[in-house]
Amino acid sequence: MLDRRRLAIVAKVIGVLAIAVVLQVFVVSQVSVLGVTADLFLVLTTVVAVTRGPLEGAVFGFMAGLVADTAYLAPLGVRSLVYVIVGYLAGLAAARLAFSSPWGVALLAGAASFGAQFVFGLFEFVMGPRAAFLRMLGTQMLPEALLDGLLTAPIYVLLVRLHLLPPASSEPSGPGGGKT
Amino acid sequence: MPRNKLAWRRVVLVVLIIASLAILTVSFRESESGPVHAIQQFAAGLLSPLQTFGARAAQPFKDGYEWIRTLWSAHKEAERLAAELQKLQGQAVKLQEQAEENERLRALLDLREKGSFPEGTQFVVAKVIGKSPTKWQAWIQIDKGSLDGVKVDQAVVGATPSVGEGLAGKGLVGKVVGVTRHTAKVLLIVDAGSSVAAKVQGSRAEGVVEGSVSGRLIMDYVDRDVVVDPKRVVVTSGYGGVYPADIPIGIVTSVGEQDVNIYKQIEVQPFVDFRVLEEVMVLLVPGSGLEGD
Numbered sequence: 022m023l024d025r026r027r028l029a030i031v032a033k034v035i036g037v038l039a040i041a042v043v044l045q046v047f048v049v050s051q052v053s054v055l056g057v058t059a060d061l062f063l064v065l066t067t068v069v070a071v072t073r074g075p076l077e078g079a080v081f082g083f084m085a086g087l088v089a090d091t092a093y094l095a096p097l098g099v100r101s102l103v104y105v106i107v108g109y110l111a112g113l114a115a116a117r118l119a120f121s122s123p124w125g126v127a128l129l130a131g132a133a134s135f136g137a138q139f140v141f142g143l144f145e146f147v148m149g150p151r152a153a154f155l156r157m158l159g160t161q162m163l164p165e166a167l168l169d170g171l172l173t174a175p176i177y178v179l180l181v182r183l184h185l186l187p188p189a190s191s192e193p194s195g196p197g198g199g200k201t
Numbered sequence: 202m203p204r205n206k207l208a209w210r211r212v213v214l215v216v217l218i219i220a221s222l223a224i225l226t227v228s229f230r231e232s233e234s235g236p237v238h239a240i241q242q243f244a245a246g247l248l249s250p251l252q253t254f255g256a257r258a259a260q261p262f263k264d265g266y267e268w269i270r271t272l273w274s275a276h277k278e279a280e281r282l283a284a285e286l287q288k289l290q291g292q293a294v295k296l297q298e299q300a301e302e303n304e305r306l307r308a309l310l311d312l313r314e315k316g317s318f319p320e321g322t323q324f325v326v327a328k329v330i331g332k333s334p335t336k337w338q339a340w341i342q343i344d345k346g347s348l349d350g351v352k353v354d355q356a357v358v359g360a361t362p363s364v365g366e367g368l369a370g371k372g373l374v375g376k377v378v379g380v381t382r383h384t385a386k387v388l389l390i391v392d393a394g395s396s397v398a399a400k401v402q403g404s405r406a407e408g409v410v411e412g413s414v415s416g417r418l419i420m421d422y423v424d425r426d427v428v429v430d431p432k433r434v435v436v437t438s439g440y441g442g443v444y445p446a447d448i449p450i451g452i453v454t455s456v457g458e459q460d461v462n463i464y465k466q467i468e469v470q471p472f473v474d475f476r477v478l479e480e481v482m483v484l485l486v487p488g489s490g491l492e493g494d
Contacts, residue, residue: 083217
């Protein structure tokens, strides 16, 4: 019985990821707001981490990162690494701070997005051309964080209403975080 | 939370990080034809039709969004262009005015060079700054006065856009009847109180050209036995001391005779169109003119 429940959860999470791929490739990547495009994979990693816990967030982030790198034809593993950390930390933060309102989740996603962009920026700075890091802060990192944060609130509400994900816990948990 | 579960989560996290780093390392170290790249390219190939379709489907929405986004800037741009257009229209009008003024001044210069004026005559070009408010009088006010050497009873000539050849459009305007330091009043030859000693070129006819309230010029005191043909040019005769000789006045348009009148009635069409007169030239003939008021 327990295994079926777990399988259902895994299936739902995989379904969310599949939907994310379609939406990101089909819709989100076509729309540019404030000069940037929202990162649905990161948004969903945060939402999964907030609702299911840090471990699930990390696993989802790993898979989402692989898919994203594949879709963007980027070096495999970069996003996986970043999203794993984002998923884990977002899950921990949500468990400790008990973010349950959509705007709280949005705030967390915005912060996660900024952190991820910061790491991507560092990666580009080290590996790629010496881009103007401070300029990217204003033109890429902050707008992207704002956009991702704003996009998170409705997505979180929608996924919870559709029962694809449970609502975030409103009570702080222990140092490990996550759902028991 | 059980300790082993917490440890398990940390282990999974470390494994995922190591896996990511391993994939990343392989991805960087491997050549483009390696298996990881091949898998990635295969997966990307599966997604590419979706991306293409997505791009096509999203295009109308993107266009709509761009349209809305650029609406405000387009509105501001339209306002800016309208202001610029207004400014350019103002400049065009100004340039047109200047071109017309140039033409008029050139005509005045032409009159000065081609006309026969007494030796030592100086010319003061003046702008018309006022006109008589009623048709009962015909005078203009000019922007040159006694400080410019203008005196009462000096002749004034002018040029207006010509419709014919030669001196058409250029001719006698009137005489100065009042002077201040910076302005002067010029009585036009079409004023009912104006009289100019004149002669008809190509004939012995001499008389006095008088103005009228109708704006027509009548040449009076021409003997009936003198033959005057229409289309002849009427010029000043130089008698009377105000107007120098041979300044064109106008052209004969009709010659009439009345049994009760011993003189011919000759109607003269002035060369100058007083309705559009904007610049004139005051003739400073040596020894002419009286001191103004």
